[in-house]
Amino acid sequence: MKYRFLRDHAGMYRVEKMCRMLEVSRSGYYAWRKRPMARRRSENLRLVTEIRAVHKISKETYGSPRIHVQLHAQGIPCGKHRVARLMRIHGIKPRYHRAHSDDFGHLNRD
Numbered sequence: 001m002k003y004r005f006l007r008d009h010a011g012m013y014r015v016e017k018m019c020r021m022l023e024v025s026r027s028g029y030y031a032w033r034k035r036p037m038a039r040r041r042s043e044n045l046r047l048v049t050e051i052r053a054v055h056k057i058s059k060e061t062y063g064s065p066r067i068h069v070q071l072h073a074q075g076i077p078c079g080k081h082r083v084a085r086l087m088r089i090h091g092i093k094p095r096y097h098r099a100h101s102d103d104f105g106h107l108n109r110d
Contacts, residue, residue: 003032048086050076055092063087063094 002022054070064084
């Protein structure tokens with residue numbers, strides 16, 4: 001978390017000063033930056049791209065259960081809870097239709 005903060009603010013402040021304030025070593029920060037992205041994180045990023053594509057095709061009406069089914073139909077292995085978690089983290093929500101009601105609370109059935 002501290003290293004992410006350093007990376008995000010490196011252009012604003014000197015790395016050396018921020019490392020001192022956050023009590024981390026500069027060499028540790030630079031070693032962290034050189035490390036490749038974790039496999040799980042890269043898979044999650046790829047999966048979020050697929051989730052967004054299915055969500056868009058569904059005209060933003062599918063929630064996590066339907067998106068999970070679609071991904072499996074496309075041959076993309078993933079768990080339903082993982083799909084729900086990634087959708088929640090990335091703010092991917094279905095749009096719901098609401099029935100119109102008149103002033104008396106009854107449904108309009110014109």
